[in-house]
Each structure stands twice: as C-alpha cells, then as structure tokens.
Amino acid sequence: MGSGQTVTVFGAYGHTGRFVVAELRTRGFRPVLSGRDADKLKTLAYETGFDALDVRPATVDDPASLDRALAGSAAVINCAGPFATTSAPVIEAALRAGVPYLDVAAEIEANIDTFTHFADRARDAHAVIVPAMAFFGGFGDLLATAAMGDWTSADEAHVAYGLSSWHPTTGTRTAGAVSRERRDGRRVRYSGGRLEHRHDAAPTLEWDFPAPMGRRAVVGEFTMADVVTLPSHLTIPEVRTYMTVEAARDIAAPETPTPAAVDEHGRSDQTFVVDVVVRSGATERRAVARGQDIYAVTAPLVVEAVDRVLTGRTRTVGVASAGELFDAPDFLRALAPHITVELGR
Numbered sequence: 001m002g003s004g005q006t007v008t009v010f011g012a013y014g015h016t017g018r019f020v021v022a023e024l025r026t027r028g029f030r031p032v033l034s035g036r037d038a039d040k041l042k043t044l045a046y047e048t049g050f051d052a053l054d055v056r057p058a059t060v061d062d063p064a065s066l067d068r069a070l071a072g073s074a075a076v077i078n079c080a081g082p083f084a085t086t087s088a089p090v091i092e093a094a095l096r097a098g099v100p101y102l103d104v105a106a107e108i109e110a111n112i113d114t115f116t117h118f119a120d121r122a123r124d125a126h127a128v129i130v131p132a133m134a135f136f137g138g139f140g141d142l143l144a145t146a147a148m149g150d151w152t153s154a155d156e157a158h159v160a161y162g163l164s165s166w167h168p169t170t171g172t173r174t175a176g177a178v179s180r181e182r183r184d185g186r187r188v189r190y191s192g193g194r195l196e197h198r199h200d201a202a203p204t205l206e207w208d209f210p211a212p213m214g215r216r217a218v219v220g221e222f223t224m225a226d227v228v229t230l231p232s233h234l235t236i237p238e239v240r241t242y243m244t245v246e247a248a249r250d251i252a253a254p255e256t257p258t259p260a261a262v263d264e265h266g267r268s269d270q271t272f273v274v275d276v277v278v279r280s281g282a283t284e285r286r287a288v289a290r291g292q293d294i295y296a297v298t299a300p301l302v303v304e305a306v307d308r309v310l311t312g313r314t315r316t317v318g319v320a321s322a323g324e325l326f327d328a329p330d331f332l333r334a335l336a337p338h339i340t341v342e343l344g345r
Helices: 015-026 038-048 063-070 083-097 108-124 135-148 170-182 245-252 294-310 328-334
Strands: 006-010 030-035 055-057 075-078 101-103 128-130 156-163 187-191 194-198 204-208 215-219 238-244 271-280 283-292 339-344
Touching (some): 006 063, 015 030, 015 294, 030 038, 038 055, 063 083, 083 108, 101 294, 108 128, 135 156, 135 283, 135 328, 283 294, 294 328, 328 339
Parallel strands (some): 006 030, 030 055, 075 101, 101 128
Antiparallel strands (some): 156 271, 204 215, 215 238, 283 339
C-alpha cells in the first residue's frame, strides 16, 4: 500500500482527477491537490476533508508553481487535459524534482510528443515517465502484451472497445478538438508500421464480442492511443482499434450529456467489454476485459502503476508504456475487483 507517501495530482478537481484522488487515499497514499483553479481546489479539499497544506495551485506557464506543487512528493499524476498543453511542462517539473511522472492522456499526438521529446533525457536521468496510463492506451497495451505471452512479434493487433454508451467529459471534448486541429481534420490509423493520416471516412463493420455483448456494429479504425503504446515496444506492424457504433455516435453528438453518477463511488452506468486479439500467421491469442465506467477505472489503473513504480516493480527506465514497464498479467490480476480479465490462447 501507499504507506503515506505523497503523490501530487495535477488536475485533481477534474472528473478523472477526482477518481484518482479517491483511489490514492484508498490505497494509503496522501494526495496533493494541484491544478490551475485555486477555487476548485479549495472546494475539492473542503468536500474531501483535506488539510489546506495539501492544496497547491499551479499553472503550466509558471514553472515555479509546478515546482512547489511537486515539492516533497514521491510522484506526480497528470490528469489535466488537453495534454498537448500540460504534459511537457509537468514532465519538465517532474524531471527537475527527480520524481516519476504518469498521465492519463488519450491524445495520440500528445503521447507521441512525450516519446519523441523525452525518451533520451528520461533514460539518461534514469527517470520513469509513463504516458497514457489510462483506459485508452495503457490498458489496451497491458491486454495486448499479456495476450502476446511468449511471442516477440505478431502480424496484427486488434483492440475492440464495446462500450454501452459514451457520455464524454468536458475534458474529453476539449482534448478531441485539440487533436482534430493538430490533424487538420484528418483521421489516423496505424498500418505498415507507421501512422497514416487519411481524409476518407472510417469503415463500419461488425465485431464478434464475447458474451453477453455478441456481434455488434463497430467503427473500424476508430483510432485511440493504443496505436502509440503498443508499437512503442511490441513488433506489430498493424494495430487497429474499433468502437461500438452507439458509443461513437454518443461522443460525436454535441448534445450528449456528461457522465452521471449512479452509485456511491460516483460511477456512471456505462459498461464496457474490451476484446483484444493478436495474430501471428494463422494463430491468434486473445484477452478480454469487462467493467464499469471508463473514467472511473482509469483511477485503479494509474494508481496501481504508481504503486509499482514506487516499489521498484518495473522493468525499465525512461519513457515507457504500461506493457513494457510492468509484468502485464500480474498487473491485470491486481485490478480485480475493478475489472474482470480473461486471458486465452
């Protein structure tokens, strides 16, 4: 458990940030609440019974404020999007403080930036930087890595997201807008060992999800951060991600409401099945995960990662995705009861 170690949460008052703060406390860590809005931080502190010393406002354009936010902390978790704006300044602060950095970025471009701009510096400093340690990116990478088993390479990886619905947070919408602007409105896919930007529409096809979801219409090449995390350490030239049509329509519609809590943990009624298939020649291997609320389950994902980093249960240093950094099957087992995982061959 956390043994009272201090972990700074930047963007603590956001939708995902609140889940992360709660999970840190449950795991025995002492969260430091940070972010740009001092009033929202104070409100969160009041609601959760935090001491005033645990509240440290900071902005990405003020390095000194970030240094104060990280002072004395064992690690920092960045939950504040758009990550195209926040990742680099908070990583710089983590490197100055000499502490691990983790974020929950689903933005493809922001994650690419982290690998591109910080890989050498982090490795030379023996620092640990973990981008996309969230439902999109890190989780798919853990599932694919576990499914690979003793394979060192594969021909294809397919990550199919069976979401019952997708009520996006304000942060998700903002991050999506930033990504679309950076792509000049184009969509992205990963094929032939590289990212491609395309102007054509993504295909619609069908995917056979495990029971009880069954065969469902999905948007093919609904590309998520898995196309950054998986190829960062796995030799797989074709990485495709898919999204159930209903969820894709939800997030595209401007009138779709934000998530609404339905239980004492603050989770929405959204459920998910993630079906991962890796293929080598005529042989395929599979990993399946089930759970509730993609934003809520990001909290146990990133907090489990923090715990493993701080207790030395890692396999490398530098910028690394979850599947490279951790023992993937063991990590997935540790997520129970938040997520149910089945690994098959």
